[in-house]
Amino acid sequence: MVVDIIRPFFLGFYHAFKRTFTVKHPFVRLKPTDRYRGRVVLNIDRCISCRSCVNVCPNKALEMVKFEKKLIPQYDAGRCCLCNLCVEICPAIALSMSYEVEFSEYTRKGLIHTPDRFSQPPKPIAEKTVTVKILDKKRGVAHK
Amino acid sequence: MIPILSFSEFIELILKVLIFPGLAFPLLFAMIVIWFERKFLARIMLRIGPLHVGPLNRTGLFQPIADFLKLIQKEIIVPDNAYKFLYNIAPIMASIVASMSVAFIPYAPKPDGGYWMIYYTPLSLLVILAIFTARPFIMVGAGWASNSKYCTIGALRAALQLLAYEVPITLSLASIVIMSGTFDLAKIVETQSSIWFIILQPIGFIVILIAMMAELSRRPFDIPLAEQEVVFGWPTEYTGTQFALVMVSEYFDLCAVTSLITVLFLGGWSGPVIPLLNDISPILSGVFWFFLKMAILTVIIIMGRGIYPRLRIDQLLDTGWTLLIPLAIIQIIITLLTAQWWLPLVRGA
Numbered sequence: 001m002v003v004d005i006i007r008p009f010f011l012g013f014y015h016a017f018k019r020t021f022t023v024k025h026p027f028v029r030l031k032p033t034d035r036y037r038g039r040v041v042l043n044i045d046r047c048i049s050c051r052s053c054v055n056v057c058p059n060k061a062l063e064m065v066k067f068e069k070k071l072i073p074q075y076d077a078g079r080c081c082l083c084n085l086c087v088e089i090c091p092a093i094a095l096s097m098s099y100e101v102e103f104s105e106y107t108r109k110g111l112i113h114t115p116d117r118f119s120q121p122p123k124p125i126a127e128k129t130v131t132v133k134i135l136d137k138k139r140g141v142a143h144k
Numbered sequence: 145m146i147p148i149l150s151f152s153e154f155i156e157l158i159l160k161v162l163i164f165p166g167l168a169f170p171l172l173f174a175m176i177v178i179w180f181e182r183k184f185l186a187r188i189m190l191r192i193g194p195l196h197v198g199p200l201n202r203t204g205l206f207q208p209i210a211d212f213l214k215l216i217q218k219e220i221i222v223p224d225n226a227y228k229f230l231y232n233i234a235p236i237m238a239s240i241v242a243s244m245s246v247a248f249i250p251y252a253p254k255p256d257g258g259y260w261m262i263y264y265t266p267l268s269l270l271v272i273l274a275i276f277t278a279r280p281f282i283m284v285g286a287g288w289a290s291n292s293k294y295c296t297i298g299a300l301r302a303a304l305q306l307l308a309y310e311v312p313i314t315l316s317l318a319s320i321v322i323m324s325g326t327f328d329l330a331k332i333v334e335t336q337s338s339i340w341f342i343i344l345q346p347i348g349f350i351v352i353l354i355a356m357m358a359e360l361s362r363r364p365f366d367i368p369l370a371e372q373e374v375v376f377g378w379p380t381e382y383t384g385t386q387f388a389l390v391m392v393s394e395y396f397d398l399c400a401v402t403s404l405i406t407v408l409f410l411g412g413w414s415g416p417v418i419p420l421l422n423d424i425s426p427i428l429s430g431v432f433w434f435f436l437k438m439a440i441l442t443v444i445i446i447m448g449r450g451i452y453p454r455l456r457i458d459q460l461l462d463t464g465w466t467l468l469i470p471l472a473i474i475q476i477i478i479t480l481l482t483a484q485w486w487l488p489l490v491r492g493a
Binding site for chain 1: 184186187188189190191192195202444447450451452
């Protein structure tokens with residue numbers, strides 16, 4: 001019993017000087033894993049205006065609009081649930097998922113991505129990124 | 145009759161009351177300990193803790209100040225059914241009572257005799273014990289005056305816990321008084337000049353440390369404030385400044401308790417003289433050792449929150465009545481039986 005009471009003190013001190021599991025988020029970011037689901041990105045050149053993405057979208061986040069004499073989907077980030085259905089159904093492989101998840105805007109209108117903005121490639125990842133790797137089998141996941 | 149003070153005595157009194165053992169010291173202690181507690185517990189749990197506020201890069205050093213500023217901006221909400229006088233006065237009383245015992249603790253000896261403390265009395269240990277005894281009344285009063293179920297349950301739990309743990313504290317103080325032969329805290333420190341009481345009374349030290357953790361309702365013993373069961377116990381209904389006062393009073397209590405244990409068991413200010421501090425003022429060297437011992441005790445008391453699972457209320461009362469009280473009595477018996485051995489060590493020839 002005495003050992004059970006004293007041992008946690010040493011464990012506590014040992015953990016206090018270990019590397020933290022969480023990261024200082026705005027300054028350091030976790031590196032997104034493969035098949036990460038972030039903002040949907042459109043490749044305008046490949047789009048064949050088939051409307052299948054608009055039909056399949058469960059939240060009606062996509063809508064066909066006219067853009068440079070062509071019907072192109074427009075994307076509402078506020079409605080999107082990142083379900084990946086549009087990416088799966090696209091016959092021309094024009095849609096893809098990126099790792100961008102910060103959609104916040106000051107207005108509701110700002111959340112709507114016109115085809116021009118929809119087709120822009122995702123912003124580069126922040127300079128400092130950390131990967132998650134299984135090192136400590138006793139404690140599960142830990143940072144490299 | 146009020147004694148007439150000379151100018152230097154007056155300055156010294158102002159210094160004592162406003163800065164060192166007085167007003168500023170418990171506040172600064174509370175601020176540093178709140179920050180340290182959040183950061184250190186976060187590190188134990190492999191988190192980062194407070195990050196943004198403060199001068200040093202990404203330490204969150206001023207997080208307690210930011211929290212306090214936020215709290216004093218908030219509206220004070222008094223429940224409709226509350227007994228308003230008691231409800232409003234309880235947090236103020238809590239912080240006053242908590243910081244009051246600091247006045248009776250000697251922090252360092254002065255070179256011209258006397259001690260660096262606000263009010264000297266030969267019965268300071270009894271006074272502090274009396275102040276500690278006043279705390280459950282404030283908790284019960286606040287919980288009853290709030291007139292809500294969580295507050296009432298929390299107040300009753302506080303009464304149960306604080307009563308159960310006051311007895312072992314008093315008993316282990318008894319063995320200290322037997323050994324030193326005085327209720328004067330300054331004299332108790334002076335009797336420890338050759339050997340600290342933690343070596344002569346290890347059982348008493350452990351009993352008083354555990355009982356004080358329970359008395360402060362720190363984490364493994366947080367039955368009165370159990371967030372999982374009763375929202376926040378007796379201070380649930382308090383908002384804004386009143387809540388800030390309740391929170392700060394907890395840390396004032398921590399300050400008083402660590403000071404008291406330092407004086408009783410760790411030899412108070414005694415330690416080798418540090419020449420650099422001694423040149424500035426002979427008091428500072430003693431104060432440095434006092435702070436170091438306080439800091440170690442604070443770390444031990446804070447760590448309990450991160451490493452131990454909570455006790456149920458029956459386990460808690462069981463520990464108090466059936467484990468700590470017999471241990472304290474055993475300590476008294478050992479102290480009395482070995483009197484011939486420790487008497488020359490403690491009281492001189």
